Amino acid sequence: MALHTQSLAELAAGLRNGDFTSVELTESMLARIAAHNEKLNAFITVTADDALAAAAGADAARAAGKGGALNGLPIIHKDIFCTQGVKTSCGSKMLENFISPYDATVVENLANAGAIMLGKTNMDEFAMGSSNETSYFGPVHNPWDLECSPGGSSGGSSASIAARLAPGATATDTGGSIRQPAALTGTVGFKPTYGRVSRYGMIAFASSLDQAGTITRSAEDAAMMMSAMAGFDAKDSTSIDEPVPDYAAELGGSVEGLRVGIVRQHFDDGLDAATGERVKEAITQLESMGASTVEVDLPNIDMSVPTYYVVAPAECSSNMSRFDGVRFGHRASDPKDLLDLYCRSRGEGFGDEVKRRIMTGAYVLSAGYYDAYYLKAQQVRQLIADDFKKAFADVDVIAGPTAPAPAFRLGDKVDDPIQMYLNDIYTIGANLAGLPAISVPCGFVNDMPVGLHLVGSHFAEGTLLRCAHQYQQHTDFHKACPEGFE
Amino acid sequence: MSLDKEQVQHIAMLARLELSEKEYAESVEKLSRIVDFVDQLSQADTDGVVPMAHPLHAAQRLRPDAVTESNERDHYQENAPAVENGLYLVPKVIE
Numbered sequence: 108m109a110l111h112t113q114s115l116a117e118l119a120a121g122l123r124n125g126d127f128t129s130v131e132l133t134e135s136m137l138a139r140i141a142a143h144n145e146k147l148n149a150f151i152t153v154t155a156d157d158a159l160a161a162a163a164g165a166d167a168a169r170a171a172g173k174g175g176a177l178n179g180l181p182i183i184h185k186d187i188f189c190t191q192g193v194k195t196s197c198g199s200k201m202l203e204n205f206i207s208p209y210d211a212t213v214v215e216n217l218a219n220a221g222a223i224m225l226g227k228t229n230m231d232e233f234a235m236g237s238s239n240e241t242s243y244f245g246p247v248h249n250p251w252d253l254e255c256s257p258g259g260s261s262g263g264s265s266a267s268i269a270a271r272l273a274p275g276a277t278a279t280d281t282g283g284s285i286r287q288p289a290a291l292t293g294t295v296g297f298k299p300t301y302g303r304v305s306r307y308g309m310i311a312f313a314s315s316l317d318q319a320g321t322i323t324r325s326a327e328d329a330a331m332m333m334s335a336m337a338g339f340d341a342k343d344s345t346s347i348d349e350p351v352p353d354y355a356a357e358l359g360g361s362v363e364g365l366r367v368g369i370v371r372q373h374f375d376d377g378l379d380a381a382t383g384e385r386v387k388e389a390i391t392q393l394e395s396m397g398a399s400t401v402e403v404d405l406p407n408i409d410m411s412v413p414t415y416y417v418v419a420p421a422e423c424s425s426n427m428s429r430f431d432g433v434r435f436g437h438r439a440s441d442p443k444d445l446l447d448l449y450c451r452s453r454g455e456g457f458g459d460e461v462k463r464r465i466m467t468g469a470y471v472l473s474a475g476y477y478d479a480y481y482l483k484a485q486q487v488r489q490l491i492a493d494d495f496k497k498a499f500a501d502v503d504v505i506a507g508p509t510a511p512a513p514a515f516r517l518g519d520k521v522d523d524p525i526q527m528y529l530n531d532i533y534t535i536g537a538n539l540a541g542l543p544a545i546s547v548p549c550g551f552v553n554d555m556p557v558g559l560h561l562v563g564s565h566f567a568e569g570t571l572l573r574c575a576h577q578y579q580q581h582t583d584f585h586k587a588c589p590e591g592f593e
Numbered sequence: 594m595s596l597d598k599e600q601v602q603h604i605a606m607l608a609r610l611e612l613s614e615k616e617y618a619e620s621v622e623k624l625s626r627i628v629d630f631v632d633q634l635s636q637a638d639t640d641g642v643v644p645m646a647h648p649l650h651a652a653q654r655l656r657p658d659a660v661t662e663s664n665e666r667d668h669y670q671e672n673a674p675a676v677e678n679g680l681y682l683v684p685k686v687i688e
Contacts, residue, residue: 208668301648315648344654345647413631424608431609433681438674442684446609454611459619462610466601466620467627469608480631485644487637492645524623525630541648565649 110135111271112588115180115328118274122169122179129169129179133162133223136181139272140225143592147248147270149263151186152194153226161223168221177335178221182275185264186227187234188214188319189308197310198230198242198260201436201456211308212340213277213319220335225273228263232458234284234312235423236260237530240521241460248517249292250589251555255514258288258530264322265292269556270592275332276322281312282415283509283534285320286546290509290558293548293587295575297321297329300565301541302347304333305340313422314345316415316538324585326547326575330354333568349566357569358576363397365574368502370405373533379512385550385557386508392581393506393574403498403505407490408536412528414491415535417471417484423461424468430456463524492540499564504574508533509546509558533560543568547575548584556584594625595632 110118110132121127137155144150158181165179189195189207196202210218218224231241239247239262247262249255250270257266261278265288268276278285280298289296298320309319321332334355339348367390374383394400432438432452439451457465471480498505510530520527537544542562549559559578563571579585596604601620605612612620666679675682 205672208665208672302651341656345651347649347651407637410634410637413634416627417631417634428609432674433683434669435672435674444684445686448684449609450606450611453609457610459616462608462612462616463620463623463627465608465610466604466624470596470604470624470628471631473604473607479635482644483634483637483639484631485646486639486642487634489642489645490637490639492648525626528630539648 111139114325115274115331118180129162129165129223130159133158133181136225136273143270143272146253147250147266148245149229149247149266150226151196151229151244154193154224158223158225165221165223175220179223181223181225181273182217183225183228183264183267183273184214184277185230185261185279187230187279187310188277190214198232198244200243201430205435209308212305212342213336216336228267228276230263231260232461234260234279234281235460235464237287237527238520240517241458243458246517249514250592254516256517258291260284261288261322265289265294268294268322268324269589271588275328277319278322279309279317279319281316281419282538283531285322286534286544286560287510287530289322289546291514293556295323295326295329295585296546298544299337299568300543302345304337305343305346307340307342311426313419314426315422316419325579326572327358330358330572352569354569354572357573360573361397362393362574362577365398366502367393367398367400368403368498368505369400370403370505370507372408373507377511377532378508381552382508382512382557385552386559389549389559390506393578396577396581401502403502405494405498407487407494410487411491411535411539412532414484414487414539416528417480418488420464420468421472421481424465424472427465488539491536495540495542503570505562507560509560513552513555513557537562543571545571545575547578550584594621595628596621596625
């Protein structure tokens with residue numbers, strides 16, 4: 108059986124059985140990347156030499172009876188995670204030449220578990236985008252249709268997993284940036300509870316919303332990666348000090364008696380009809396496996412996108428102020444004074460969408476507007492979080508579509524920020540309320556993948572992974588491979 | 594347009610961003626659309642609602658006031674555009 112088609116769980120078993128070595132596995136994945144990346148533009152950096160050296164180390168550890176849970180398994184990191192000694196660009200000209208002096212905690216945790224980094228994936232600039240078109244390094248192409256977007260901002264991670272260039276990827280999600288690209292590429296995207304995974308060394312966009320997670324082909328693989336990634340980190344002041352369960356051990360239960368909430372607003376006019384059909388079929392499938400459905404009301408959910416587009420830009424404008432052309436990052440040539448240095452370094456280093464969000468944030472935080480916009484948005488955000496809390500008194504998960512339609516064509520929405528923002532209409536609520544959520548492949552519309560979105564209450568990662576895993580035991584949408592990448 | 598060029602110039606200056614003439618024209622149009630879009634928040638009834646400060650209502654964690662970092666100045670300055678004798682160089686600030 109070809110190595111690139113196997114899941115992380117299958118590859119781990121193969122390594123344990125001695126069917127192949129980590130070096131052989133890593134070589135085969137690097138060959139896949141070399142053969143296919145030109146079509147996809149999914150990688151900003153490939154770390155072939157480091158990967159092969161680490162794989163040799165993993166083989167030696169295994170031979171000595173050592174090595175962590177992910178020993179010798181190749182993974183890829185979104186280029187938002189700092190990697191010591193390796194370029195960490197965040198998809199921006201601003202950081203085109205930035206070599207990180209340290210590792211993000213996520214990177215360190217996965218390396219400590221024995222995972223091998225193959226490279227850094229392309230993304231929307233500073234994670235601000237839903238199509239991967241805002242990347243300074245050019246858009247990523249969707250392996251299911253190269254003319255289409257793989258979603259964003261984690262488009263390089265989603266496209267790579269769909270194209271079988273790696274079995275597992277890290278990604279980040281501020282408003283849907285893990286789940287929407289997963290839906291658009293037929294992969295599993297998992298965003299845990301806010302604070303569950305350390306944000307240390309993850310370049311900040313909107314700090315009260317950002318959370319690291321995974322893109323894989325199965326929920327089982329997401330559980331494997333999460334067990335290594337999650338946990339308290341003193342270096343992240345918002346990290347939550349809760350024990351990390353063995354997520355893999357929670358996959359086995361059934362969904363018998365699971366109460367699945369359905370939100371009426373998630374199936375109204377904004378949803379493509381055929382996409383809605385696939386999602387309803389998936390919910391019927393869960394019912395046939397013993398789950399029950401209950402209609403739930405989230406009265407303020409329609410306010411989630413405008414709330415997000417106040418809170419996220421406000422925090423973005425604050426976070427982006429660290430890029431000043433002085434300590435690191437792009438610096439304009441021949442500045443005439445300090446103000447000129449700041450303004451031109453930032454004007455040249457940031458792309459259009461990042462500038463737009465910085466300015467939106469500066470506006471909503473500026474004197475005279477703070478109460479009307481930022482304070483108001485944080486109040487509405489509390490109302491949305493309260494709605495979810497009430498709903499989770501009656502249900503275990505909330506199910507619906509991940510994205511309003513399958514992948515759109517590159518270039519189609521780039522000129523209309525509001526249309527682009529509405530791509531995240533179903534995913535943003537989980538970020539505003541800090542809830543865990545997962546997107547699972549649930550079928551196709553015109554040969555393009557569709558995602559089922561499941562949201563859980565705080566720290567219900569195990570429930571979500573079990574529900575998604577059990578669904579995948581009864582369906583094979585996640586095993587479908589895009590043509591040309593078999 | 595809910596924003597005019599003068600307002601956008603003010604915002605760009607607050608944000609320390611130099612924009613080209615073309616970028617100004619585009620920003621007036623697109624930022625106005627974003628502001629119009631988020632203006633629907635004003636319809637929400639938020640009387641007496643405490644603004645969210647943290648999704649899990651966690652408080653800021655404190656740690657003992659002790660030195661825990663080692664000096665990595667030279668290492669960190671490898672990424673700096675211009676340094677001399679361990680100092681970051683910028684254009685002259687004081688005449």
